[in-house]
Amino acid sequence: MGFENFGTVSFTTEAKAAEFITYLEQGKVMATRCPKCGVSYFPPKADCPSCLSGEVEWFEVKGKGKLATYTIVNYGPSGFENDAPYILALGEFEGGIQIMSRLSKDIAPSDIKAGMSLVVSSLKRPDGRISYEFKKG
Amino acid sequence: MADRKVCILGGGMSKWGVREASIVDMAQEAAKDCFDDVPVLKKEDVDGLLFASSYCGRRSFQVNAAPVIAERIGIKPTSMCTRVDTLCAGGSSGIILATGLIKAGMADIMIVIGGEKLYTPQRWETYYSELASIDHDWDGAQGIGLPPPFFSMTAQEHMKRYGTTKEQLSAVSVKNRRNGLNNPKGHFQKAVSLEEVMASRPIAPPLGLLDCTPVTDGCAAVILTHEDKAKELSDRPLVYVRGTAQVALHSMSMNWPGEDLTDWVHLRTAAKKAYERARVSPDDIDVAQTHDCFTISEIIEMEDLGFCKKGEGGPFVESGKSDFGGKIPVNTDGGLLACGHPFGGTGIRQAREIVYQLQGRAIGQVEGAKIGLTHNLSGLNVEHTILIYGREP
């Protein structure tokens, strides 16, 4: 399967990194690493932007990250009206991986602060679509 | 052939705002205003057209718009006739490209027009289309489509790291709306008080409605030529394109190149290159038009353009150093906050204002201005574009 069921609104249904979706269905948030130059990428790239090699390895983004910054979105773009308000956050993970995603609605607003520990996990939305989100680490 | 020196002869704008007019209508209005500004020029002598617009394909259902506009304004280009897309920096990209073509002798007289028709009859589409301007597969899928959330995070980090206050953010809006009061072509001619900005409807805190540029329709145009031709066509002081830079280091929020969101390393790189190429330093700039898409943007731009120290942008704007009579007047025609921001049009509006400033005929004139700078950030802060203009080459 491709990206047609990914995120609140999907844009690209056909992309070479579609394995990401297969893993996400299995509950895994994956990144890619280029064995030639050792650089890791999130979002995953099917071809390495650094050396342009097509032989990349998939690995799971595990472990605890750190909340770098966040914002409350009161007015979502068209297609996201029913999601708002939601909290977008930038998380920093091992190996220089940064992820922009939403904070889980399970986290109490009073608990949210820059520097807090995060994990990234797959998300099945009530409408059946899939994505990923940050939970408390 | 030695490189030719390139001058901007004059500029024009359509009325900017919420318009019941097509992108081609507004391009024509801007071109007319621009031709009227250079009365000696016969428009039949214009040999090239660049049209800067990112959304004419989607929102006006008009791709390959350049020849459509050429026909509408009655010119028959023989050197170059094409569209340029760098979103918010499209107009500046067009001016840089035209400069290069004229410098190299591949074109002689070029008109650069830019702008957008952003309001569509179905208003939801206006906001849906915004999602095309980012890496929509990944950033878009999370709902980061509209820019305020990203700049809200930037503002919060700046407040935390440097103690910048909401009053300082608001001061940018107060200044630029005041500067736009007498600019009839801009979107707003209404001053706002500090209290009004502070209390404006929260969009993505700490940014309220009056911290954000509006959605605006409009076009702007400038005409460029080489020095010899410029002397023939105009009695006004010549305004030269002295140095330019455009820097792209990443394309999506997750790969931000700086230490944190307040660290605009791509802007500093662009500034360094542009100052070197123009053989000037930040202290030499007499007037600047910088990209105030949000109030926080102008504060960080003061720092990373080198007008003040890193972290001191807040006090710099609050104490009037970027106002008329201050160290460097910024956004003298109202900037994006008062004029609005039809993406491809903005860099050209800025160039027009700088040309008027350096020729001593701006509505809000900075006395004796000889060197001016324009700056755009584009997309989700993924690219920075700078042009430096001067009365001397």
Ligand SMILES: [Zn+2]
């Ligand atoms: Zn590689």
